[in-house]
Amino acid sequence: MRIQDIAKACGVGVTTVSRALNDQPGIAAATKRRIREMARTLDYQPNEHARNLRASNRVIISLIVKGPTNPFFLEIQDLVDRDIRARGYFLSVVRVPHAHDEVAAAKGALAVTHPAAMIFLGGWFDRSPADFAHVTVPSVLCTTPCAPHLDGADYSSVAIDDKRGIADVVTHLHALGHRRIAFLGSDVADRSVGHLREQAFSAALAECGIPGDTTLVRRGDTQHEPYSYDYGYSLAHRLLVERPDVTAIVAMTDALALAAIRAATDLGRVVPDDLSVTGFDGIEITRFTTPRLTTLVQPTETIVSATCDLLFSLMEGEENRHILIPGTLRVAESSARVKECAS
Amino acid sequence: MRIQDIAKACGVGVTTVSRALNDQPGIAAATKRRIREMARTLDYQPNEHARNLRASNRVIISLIVKGPTNPFFLEIQDLVDRDIRARGYFLSVVRVPHAHDEVAAAKGALAVTHPAAMIFLGGWFDRSPADFAHVTVPSVLCTTPCAPHLDGADYSSVAIDDKRGIADVVTHLHALGHRRIAFLGSDVADRSVGHLREQAFSAALAECGIPGDTTLVRRGDTQHEPYSYDYGYSLAHRLLVERPDVTAIVAMTDALALAAIRAATDLGRVVPDDLSVTGFDGIEITRFTTPRLTTLVQPTETIVSATCDLLFSLMEGEENRHILIPGTLRVAESSARVKECAS
DNA sequence: TTGTAAGCGTTATCAG
DNA sequence: CTGATAACGCTTACAA
Numbered sequence: 222m223r224i225q226d227i228a229k230a231c232g233v234g235v236t237t238v239s240r241a242l243n244d245q246p247g248i249a250a251a252t253k254r255r256i257r258e259m260a261r262t263l264d265y266q267p268n269e270h271a272r273n274l275r276a277s278n279r280v281i282i283s284l285i286v287k288g289p290t291n292p293f294f295l296e297i298q299d300l301v302d303r304d305i306r307a308r309g310y311f312l313s314v315v316r317v318p319h320a321h322d323e324v325a326a327a328k329g330a331l332a333v334t335h336p337a338a339m340i341f342l343g344g345w346f347d348r349s350p351a352d353f354a355h356v357t358v359p360s361v362l363c364t365t366p367c368a369p370h371l372d373g374a375d376y377s378s379v380a381i382d383d384k385r386g387i388a389d390v391v392t393h394l395h396a397l398g399h400r401r402i403a404f405l406g407s408d409v410a411d412r413s414v415g416h417l418r419e420q421a422f423s424a425a426l427a428e429c430g431i432p433g434d435t436t437l438v439r440r441g442d443t444q445h446e447p448y449s450y451d452y453g454y455s456l457a458h459r460l461l462v463e464r465p466d467v468t469a470i471v472a473m474t475d476a477l478a479l480a481a482i483r484a485a486t487d488l489g490r491v492v493p494d495d496l497s498v499t500g501f502d503g504i505e506i507t508r509f510t511t512p513r514l515t516t517l518v519q520p521t522e523t524i525v526s527a528t529c530d531l532l533f534s535l536m537e538g539e540e541n542r543h544i545l546i547p548g549t550l551r552v553a554e555s556s557a558r559v560k561e562c563a564s
Numbered sequence: 565m566r567i568q569d570i571a572k573a574c575g576v577g578v579t580t581v582s583r584a585l586n587d588q589p590g591i592a593a594a595t596k597r598r599i600r601e602m603a604r605t606l607d608y609q610p611n612e613h614a615r616n617l618r619a620s621n622r623v624i625i626s627l628i629v630k631g632p633t634n635p636f637f638l639e640i641q642d643l644v645d646r647d648i649r650a651r652g653y654f655l656s657v658v659r660v661p662h663a664h665d666e667v668a669a670a671k672g673a674l675a676v677t678h679p680a681a682m683i684f685l686g687g688w689f690d691r692s693p694a695d696f697a698h699v700t701v702p703s704v705l706c707t708t709p710c711a712p713h714l715d716g717a718d719y720s721s722v723a724i725d726d727k728r729g730i731a732d733v734v735t736h737l738h739a740l741g742h743r744r745i746a747f748l749g750s751d752v753a754d755r756s757v758g759h760l761r762e763q764a765f766s767a768a769l770a771e772c773g774i775p776g777d778t779t780l781v782r783r784g785d786t787q788h789e790p791y792s793y794d795y796g797y798s799l800a801h802r803l804l805v806e807r808p809d810v811t812a813i814v815a816m817t818d819a820l821a822l823a824a825i826r827a828a829t830d831l832g833r834v835v836p837d838d839l840s841v842t843g844f845d846g847i848e849i850t851r852f853t854t855p856r857l858t859t860l861v862q863p864t865e866t867i868v869s870a871t872c873d874l875l876f877s878l879m880e881g882e883e884n885r886h887i888l889i890p891g892t893l894r895v896a897e898s899s900a901r902v903k904e905c906a907s
Numbered sequence: 908t909t910g911t912a913a914g915c916g917t918t919a920t921c922a923g
Numbered sequence: 924c925t926g927a928t929a930a931c932g933c934t935t936a937c938a939a
Contacts, residue, residue: 236928264675267676271916271917272916299659449848483856505793510853566931579909582934583935586934614915615933617934
């Protein structure tokens, strides 16, 4: 079923059919209606590859996912796919393992798939302008905010306010009387939001008047995917063995928090009675674990729709922008008032 | 960077370059080496769309995911993507909501994307030959077994042995003394593995000499995605309120099992002391929850590599086959010996 | 062993 | 308002 078949069936040329189906001007209303009717009858659907061959008319959006095993990203991906398809575009997902370079992956996708635009999910926040020069189509960083040291004119971003979110978490724990609070972060080489959240953690502690203690800020080696349960478990286990005096743990993500709870339980500690644990992201499972996780919930629908709105505005020639969206602290069962006697 | 650029740089024609890069015969070894060298130097990567335009040379595999929010499928997807890319093909993922028709979605993907082959992840097991007639490329059903009432010559499949797996679960619970065992299944209209597992459950009960009790087999309405936590929670909550005498719950999937544990906890029951709960699939989080879930673990790597091996053999003209892979019962903390006094 | 040219299905240009 | 025709980048008969 090609465009020619429709043309023949209607007794018109292929150009007219193309114009009718793409809502272009310069065509009689009656003809247009007749053609669209016929296309629907014959269940015609244009060949994606033929459309994409011409540089001017691309219908593919690439989604570059850095750290594809991160459960939070899986929820985001689903929403992005829905949104992009609803706009008549196709999504092409490229997985990039945490240790690899997503800009290189983006260049590859650009050469092979020739997308109309790109979305970066996760990834490093401190790219240089030179990095973005390689990305020759409009692009938006999703969940990665504008880097503090860049002016941000070279790219766009939509992200949660990590600094504010972590501050909310720390303030919550501080109000519950916690003073020896540890942080579970990303690996030492990481430059993604995990790093930002760690900085935010230290800043928030200072804000509360708690002296910083670098031995309580934990980062793993670069062997494991730092957004996995296994990583969180080993990190938390070691922390709790070495520093049994901590009364609260702030985890960079929900997955780490859940793994930390498990590690604590295995060490004979009861959450939240002996130890408070907080997460970040608000993935679905956190509402169904025991205890339910206290976490900073990211409004995923809002983030995704803002990302896509911004992306399509860029495709229409608008300027780069940076959008920061507030999260919401959901207090649940994994955090409680400190029992100082316990330590 | 087109194939012409390489040709010009090497002083040869485009045909020669194409042949060199695609390992085709009829080319001097020296020329071939020279061309490949140059292609690497210039970082040439062929345009995916141009390649796919010719029917004979397709490089895309479609993955039709029925019920894309099922966490188990997310783990499978990741592995499929890796395997397909390693073979030099591209994966195009199509999400199909649980209530929609995946054969219709497949037809759409066929018309738009023109894949070389298709993988169906999840979906209904009792398709008719007419359904498969629409799928004009080699295809494999992944995690959905050959339907009992079809001869299976029309399609291929790779799946876990659901019947055996559920039997292992039920036998385990029976050995722990459980007699009033409930099942949490899919919605009433469903014809996917959830339905198969329900039948296997009834058969296994009979095998153990436990009389069937239809009020203990729970299926939801068609309003919710039946592989979601929310669905599992409401199903389990209602069951436990109406039949507080059940001592064990067999859930169709891990997500349902975890949600059931949460529902039980909210009703004041302690798992596994007052109630045993088992899952199915062995998703990652089940090793980190409290209690750790007793579940039937699917060997995902084995399933995925068998699926891809089979798919590529079909593309080379081999016959349809049906592969059944055994799962492994992982006994953990969510199941224990029944305390009859409790009821 | 190599090169020329046709064709894949679509959209854009330009002439009717 | 409409239609023939040339692109897009690649593979592959067929010719040299």
